[in-house]
Amino acid sequence: MTAKLIRGTEIAKAIQQELKEEVKALKDKHNIIPGLVTILVGENPASVSYVTGKQKTAKELGFFSIQDNQPADISQAQLLTLVDKYNKDPQIHGILVQLPLPKHIDENQVLLAINPDKDVDAFHPINVGKLMIGEASFYPCTPYGVQQMLIRSGVEMSGAEVVVVGRSNIVGKPISMMLVQKQKGANATVTMCHTGTKDLAEHTRRADILIVAAGRPKAVTADMVKDGAVVIDVGVNRIGMTAEGKAILCGDVDFEAVKEKASMITPVPGGVGPMTITMLMLNTANAAKAASGLK
Numbered sequence: 164m165t166a167k168l169i170r171g172t173e174i175a176k177a178i179q180q181e182l183k184e185e186v187k188a189l190k191d192k193h194n195i196i197p198g199l200v201t202i203l204v205g206e207n208p209a210s211v212s213y214v215t216g217k218q219k220t221a222k223e224l225g226f227f228s229i230q231d232n233q234p235a236d237i238s239q240a241q242l243l244t245l246v247d248k249y250n251k252d253p254q255i256h257g258i259l260v261q262l263p264l265p266k267h268i269d270e271n272q273v274l275l276a277i278n279p280d281k282d283v284d285a286f287h288p289i290n291v292g293k294l295m296i297g298e299a300s301f302y303p304c305t306p307y308g309v310q311q312m313l314i315r316s317g318v319e320m321s322g323a324e325v326v327v328v329g330r331s332n333i334v335g336k337p338i339s340m341m342l343v344q345k346q347k348g349a350n351a352t353v354t355m356c357h358t359g360t361k362d363l364a365e366h367t368r369r370a371d372i373l374i375v376a377a378g379r380p381k382a383v384t385a386d387m388v389k390d391g392a393v394v395i396d397v398g399v400n401r402i403g404m405t406a407e408g409k410a411i412l413c414g415d416v417d418f419e420a421v422k423e424k425a426s427m428i429t430p431v432p433g434g435v436g437p438m439t440i441t442m443l444m445l446n447t448a449n450a451a452k453a454a455s456g457l458k
């Protein structure tokens with residue numbers, strides 16, 4: 164069997180098109196323009212590139228957006244004051260502080276300072292807790308993207324055996340928590356694996372849906388995958404450079420071998436990656452609607 168590709172690039176494009184129309188309608192009918200601020204501290208090249216991508220997408224979709232660059236030596240108190248300024252700004256519905264922050268700043272304190280209603284990354288403990296009890300206002304962007312890819316590819320989650328490799332706070336735990344909820348696009352039986360798992364392959368081989376977020380190149384090989392499984396590869400690993408200086412990427416799954424066993428699989432790049440920014444925009448539009456009592 165050669166697996167059907169779940170192309171995140173195309174699904175993201177479709178969601179962005181829907182969002183663009185919704186943003187136009189929000190403006191025309193309700194005079195609401197979703198507003199996003201991205202706060203970048205320092206000049207870490209990867210962070211600069213992520214923030215640039217987010218700003219570009221926000222502008223393309225018709226959002227009001229601010230790119231707020233701060234020097235690497237900004238103090239914790241100054242950064243908290245800045246977050247508070249945007250908490251109070253009615254034009255801003257989503258606040259994204261690009262991580263990682265410099266070592267002298269306590270990331271948790273900064274994330275805690277964001278108004279949970281504007282926490283479009285969904286990292287605030289209030290939003291983590293609401294997700295846990297099935298009453299989320301926002302879903303964290305990468306897990307939300309994974310769930311949307313599955314839904315839009317017609318994958319039945321209810322009753323499925325889902326195995327997640329990874330238990331990070333930004334991918335493994337939230338996607339597990341989302342898919343176990345007694346809700347549409349969820350209701351699965353979920354197993355979460357990590358480095359303490361005794362026999363990883365024993366678990367992954369049971370999976371109807373295998374979600375891999377380990378940050379280890381090609382950690383999942385074909386012998387670890389059940390025939391006909393749906394495989395979502397969240398991993399992004401830089402394994403070299405092209406002669407032109409472009410990063411060569413691979414996922415956490417041995418794509419070439421696993422695609423011969425799976426029924427559906429996401430490529431890297433072009434899989435989960437493009438979904439993450441799109442879900443950030445969806446969260447921001449939803450925050451704007453909620454702020455006006457529309458949702």
Ligand code: NAP
Nearest residue numbers: 305329330331334357358376377378397398399435436439
């Ligand atoms: P992380 O914080 O490093 O967590 C990795 C998790 O995988 C940990 O829970 C770790 O277990 C587990 N793990 C690592 N090796 C394992 C193994 N051999 N067997 C079983 N479990 C193993 O990483 P993350 O932030 O979740 O990211 C995971 C990957 O997704 C990375 O490649 C990252 O670049 C990528 N990512 C992509 C996007 C996107 O937009 N596409 C977004 C976020 C992350 P322990 O807890 O026991 O250490």
